[in-house]
Amino acid sequence: MKNNLDGNLWNKIFGIFLILMGLFIFVLFSIWILIIKIIDIEDIIKELKRKENHLAISILEFLKHDEVYCLFFPMLFPILVIYSYSRWTAFNYFKFCD
Secondary structure (H helix, E strand, C coil): CHHHHHHHHHHHHHHHHHHHHHHHHHHHHHHHHHHHHHCCCHHHHHHHHHHCCHHHHHHHHHHHCCCCHHHCCCCHHHHHHHHHHHHHHHHHHHHCCC
């Protein structure tokens, strides 16, 4: 009885992990693909330079001057498929736990 409960607990934890990782990856790539290229980040960079946050400045500069972002638009569909699959897998872990 105890082993079955421990297995269910680990399945739930693994399911939550898959949901969170899939969501994190989907949001990260969506922000990179869509939002960074649309918004004007010069004001944000100026504010970060005033606060001397060099790491954030270098990340934003890289994202702003990235020339291969047009290759990421075709990648939206595979990312969505991976996200959907991880969500489905996590749902199955939850479904078969109890």
